[in-house]
Amino acid sequence: MKGFFLYLSILIGILAIFQLIPSYGKSNPPIDKTKEIKAPKEVMAIFKRSCYDCHSNETKWPWYADVAPMKWAVRRDVVEGRKALNFSIWQDYSQQKKEKLKKSIYRSVILAMPLSQYLWLHPNAKLSKEDKKIIQNWASDGKGYIKMDIR
Template structure:
């Protein structure tokens, strides 16, 4: 029993100490001239889908949930956000070259079609991000229209 109390005690100490390890949650300002929804004058219904299912990880407009402020969960959340922005950042769309934009659109189409996005772990914590079949079709069609136009 003495050993168990020591384990609990030190576990609590470690948990308290790791709360002081910082996670950079700084959001870059969004230049609307580079923002995907502005560049394409995206219809409101598509904007709503993007905002609820994509923007937390794929933009500079992340809304951090309360659990994202507790280590070690905060580390995992920030890692996923950084990785998401690395693959596609809607807030910085205007900065990318056309080959990269085409590639991001193609990857987005595939990810939405095969249900790998939004990320299942994200959907588990954000049920509103679970896209319906109709929303997926709408998003895929929208991205495909942009691809076909060649004006990305």
């Protein structure tokens, strides 16, 4: 029993020290609705439900975004996610970048997005077959199909 309490105190000590390690900031930049992506209602609903936490400036930060070690992963996902694709500043992207991102979105919903570590805690964000079809239809401008170049 003595050993248990010793290990417990060491663990708590380590976790306390973790809290002092600097990490990415946790902020939501100001929102300018005129710059937000414009898409049909059903597409927007899916983006907002499943993607906005990492791909917009309207992140709903969970409590564990303030607790190391979880906060390192959560904040990194949001910073990297916004860098890759930010629906809140979509209108600032060039036409070329929008096209490229739409292709990338088409591909991402097949497997990669939302990230699995996110789905584990946000089961609602999981995309149904129907959701994927809606997104892919939008991303391919109604064609429902996109030529994928293998890179």
